[in-house]
Amino acid sequence: MNNREIVQKLWNLCNVLRDDGITYHQYVTELTYLLFLKMMKETGHDYIVTEGYRWDDLVSKDGIELKDFYKLLLFELGKADNELLKEIYRDATSYISEPKNLEKIIKSIDALDWYSAKQEGLGDLYEGLLEKNASELKSGAGQYFTPRVLIDIIVQLVNPQAGERCHDPAAGTFGFMIAADRHVRSQTDDYFALPEIDVNFQKHQAFSGVELVKDTHRLATMNALLHDIHGQLVLGDTLSSLGEDMRNYDVIMTNPPFGTKKGGERITRTDFTFTTSNKQLNFLQHIYRALKINGNARAAVVLPDNVLFEGGTGAEIRRDLMDKCNLHTILRLPTGIFYAQGVKTNVLFFTRGKSDIGSTKEVWVYDLRTNMPSFGKRTPLTEKHFEGFIAAYTSENRSEVQDERFNVFTREGIAKKGDSLDIGLIADESLSIYDNLPDPIESAEEAVGKLEQAILLLNEVITELRAVEGPMTTQEDGVYETEQQQELLQVAEASEGYKA
Template sequence: MNNQEIVSKLWGLANVLRDDGITYQQYVTELTYILFLKMMKEQETETVIPEGLRWDDLVVKEGIELKMFYQGLLLELGRAKNERLRLIYSDAATSIDEPKNLEKLIKSIDALDWYNAKEEGLGNLYEGLLEKNASEKKSGAGQYFTPRVLIDVMVKLVDPKVGERCNDPAAGTFGFMIAADHYLKNKTDDYFDLDPLQADFQKKEAFTGMELVKDTHRLALMNALLHDIEGRIDQGDTLSANGKWMKNYDVVLTNPPFGTKKGGERATRDDLTYETSNKQLNFLQLIYKSLKDDGSARAAVILPDNVLFESGIGAQIRRDLMNKCNLHTILRLPTGIFYAPGVKTNVLFFTRGTKDENNTKDVWVYDLRTNMPKFGVRTPLTEKHFDDFVTAYSAENRSVIEDERLSVFTREAIAEKDDSLDIGLIADDSLVAYDNLPDPIESAEDAIAKLQQAMDLLSEVVEELRAVEVEENE
């Protein structure tokens, strides 16, 4: 049994809990509590868990005794001395009321093929579960879930290096940082090619982040732990003073939340130059401010279309971005890839300059949105869809690339349009067909004429029928 099959089985267990009124998000959280204990046993790292509160202590209990023990276990682990363990189980409480459902869930997990799961990687298994939750429309978790293939492409192009400090200020389940860690592990034989100090840095300091939602933060902590990452992952609002510790990074990779702050409130950070209630504009500011000004620090950020064209404060922030950074590439993403219809997004790639003025000279735009398939379950987004973009991005001289989706705009041309970055979309084939339509007035007049002919014909038929009726009555 491979990880994909195990994920399907774990997800199928959600049916067991439907009678308890458990939502999909609650189910994933509940699974996190239980899977953590099982995975610690499988990885032979149970020493972080106090004796008497481990998997073998849990799996032998049944019925009411099991439920009471499990409730007490969650409470005790939320007070554990180990900080990461304590954070995972902080304020943890079970949503399962029926003891037999809890028992079935635990015994079903215990019966899975954990040997093969370990071979493929327990961290990969857990990520698969999170992605499954995101792809389940009823769960609501995937409205802005970043597809793994897109994360991998962004990581590959930003190209993090060993020894660099990487950050995600809107960490979610820590997917970007885990992908960056995986990228570097593949290049260094799981860090065995590094000296002990370098390896220790990668494990404990290289990857950091912050997540606002407590349950999502819990998932991020477990996800990081299963990938042997111990970097700082705080729970809190990045747009408040709590997020000011995130600065001087070499790499930022992120997909900030969409929308405005609750009640239209503005960010409470006092280090943002421009005040706005737009979350993405605030995140964009703090991201380019959090990069080292050494000329090599870089970021790839997913942002919705409105950030590209919003006037007023939006234009001022874009202007500041292009001054302080070299905004060299914008990728216009396909619609529908975030499990939410109609969401239009982009990836902005930029590098922090050594000075604060005139760092952007040209902006290259790649349109991966227009004339693309409708992505979904039947047509999943794959790495192959990004091949031409990766080729264009990586070219030493982009001007020699012959690709209608690739275009370039000078900084002066962008300035003439109020610094709008809503640029570079190619002609939509579905609209081109309308170019050859006849004049609408002529079409309307023609339609009226045909309708009039039809009415005249019907009138004649009616008159003939009346004449026949009169003859028959005579």
Template sequence: MNNQEIVQKLWNLCNVLRDDGITYHQYVTELTYILFLKMLKEKGMEDEAQLPPEYRWDYLVKLQGIELKNHYRKLLVDLGTKGNKLVNQIYANASTNIDEPKNLEKIIRSIDALDWYSAREEGLGNLYEGLLEKNASEKKSGAGQYFTPRPLINVMVRLIDPQPGERCNDPAAGTFGFMIAADRHVRAKTNDYYGLSPEQSRFQIEEAFTGCELVQDTHRLALMNAMLHGLQGEILLGDTLSNLGKKMMNMDVILTNPPFGTKKGGERPTRDDLTFPTTNKQLNFLQHIYRALKPNGKARAAVVMPDNVLFQDGDGRKVRVDLMDKCNLHTILRLPTGIFYAQGVKTNVLFFTRGVEDKGNTKEVWFYDMRTNMPSFGKRNPLTEEHFEGFIKAYTAKDRHQVDDPRWSCYTREEIRAKGDSLDLGLMADESLSAYENLPDPIDSAEEAIGKLERAVSLLNEVVAELKAAEEGKR
């Protein structure tokens, strides 16, 4: 049995909990509590030693009925307050939504019966990531809004190219997908870290990949995901746009997809070091990101941002000017609509490198249009890394000016300044609109329609007059 089949079996167990009124997101959180115990057993005695004997998997699987339910509830409370830091964080404020003991028993028995040998062979981390991806793909779960598609993550990581020894961060970590992909990228360069010295390897595992997540349930998923991938870097629980965010500075690499929208109640961020504090979350995150990069001419970021960041006036323009001064904003990828978030939300990836000085770093910005005249992406036509091939070829070209691709265009800083510092550029003509180019003049069409209606009314009046005359003749 492969991981995909195991994920489907785990997902199908959600049906068991329908009678308890449990949502998909609650189910994934609940599964995390239970899977953590099982996966510690699968990882080995040293890992399972983090838990008291009575809360280990083999003890739990022997219980049943009301005894199991009561023991499980006590386990959640105790593991949230006792034991090591990781266990405490995963079970912090944990509570169960499972009310029926037989449902809890069925889930534990079903998990125990899965093919864990195959899961270990394919990687427990890959299994858990598959579960998170499944949750995001289910529209009913509502999780898709914070789950960045894996192909997009992989392309962003590949082009930013994290190196051994670099400090990588995601200030809106979600389930930690960007950092896990960055870790995988560096492992591929270093023979799974065996090519590094012991101290370098320790740095990669314990310090290289960090993040911050605001929502506690999502924070649990991030911790679990990191643990199963062998990462121990700090994942803060809190708001990057508060003063907590100042802990995440001097980064070499930032990869992120921050939340969009307006802060609740129209409030400004509580953080006191932003130059242009605004109610717009994405503008505040963008400021945090380029300020958090080391000013060494090498530190770099790839960030998902909605279209309004590219054209919003006022604070939006000030932030764009500040970004282009402090960083070399060299590339903007205009993403297809509907690959995540609602169908109407249009997004982009901004690629930039922090300069040594704080002025005049952006000379020209290259745009790649992956949005116009593109197929509609969804379950039937999923987004894949192959869809990015044209962009990758243009991005990595030795001489970008020699790239022959109608989706690839360049604007100098002077041209952007002349457009009011708007970056809402680089989109091609939409072929779907060309069908309307040869339509007749609308005024002529309207006048023609009025003439036809007037003739029809005249004919109807004549018919009515003849009918009236015929009626009077009968009298």
């Protein structure tokens, strides 16, 4: 049995939990709690798990006893002395309410072909689960999930080297850093070509990241562990004061979250020259300021179109970027690759200059968006689609590249356009507007996924409102709520009725 088959078997177990109302993302989190214990046993690292709360202790129980023991296990491991256990089980909560469902999942995991899984790599198995989760429109987890093929292409072109400090300030599940580690291993005979002191650096210092969301940080920690990466993976907000000390990196590769800061509030960083509530612009500021000033430190950042043309502070940040860095390449990405229709993104490649003025002389733009297929779940992006871009990017003389998608713009010309970088898109040759319509099946699946997410949120509102204390009024059915609660409950319950 190969890892793909094992991933599918694990994924199919999610059907067992549907009656418990568990989402795909919650299921992957639940699997992480269980898989960690099983994998520690399979790799001979059971000793780090608190005695009495190991995999064998779990599989020896059933029924109500199993459910009660599992809850106790999550609590105890969450306050263990071992830092790794704390990272995986901090504030862990089980979403499984039926003991028989928990028992079935544990026994199914125990019965899998773990010999084959270890031969192929437990890290690859876990990454397969994360990718499966991202590809499910209903989960919402993949709305801005960076496709593996795009990560691999970016890492290949940025080309991190042994001895360099690589960082992702919006780490997600740590995909960029795991791909970077894989890339360096491929150049160094899986690190066997390096002295022991350098191997230690690669495993413990070379790759780091920051992730804001607790559950995602948990998945990232597990992912790093299974790939034998033990660098600093911080739970926190890069755009807070925490990020002020994150500097002097050789390589930064990231896909920051889209949107504005909640409530439109401005960030609390005191080291930024420009203030804005736009998250991507702030991440961009952080990234080019966090690179080493040595003429070789480099970054690749996935950003939405608005970063390229937003006026005011946006133009000032782009101007500052082009002064401090050589923004040598922009890749205009196709739509539909982030499991959400209509999301338009780009990859900015830049190198930190040795001075803070005039580092960018010209910008090359590759249009991989216009006249491209409609990508989505049924038409995935593949490495073949990047062949033209890779050839153009790596060319020793870019001016000799014969590719209509690859065009150059001088710094002076960009300045005349108000420092807008919304450039380089070629003429659209579509014969009909119908050629660019999204896939109807994928659009319907996406709509269903969003409705289900909305219903889940409304149910959470109902639960929270029922717990609120306040002046009470009586209803005929004997349920007591405030008048404001009644109004909100009517809206929420009407939405639930619409679903039915």
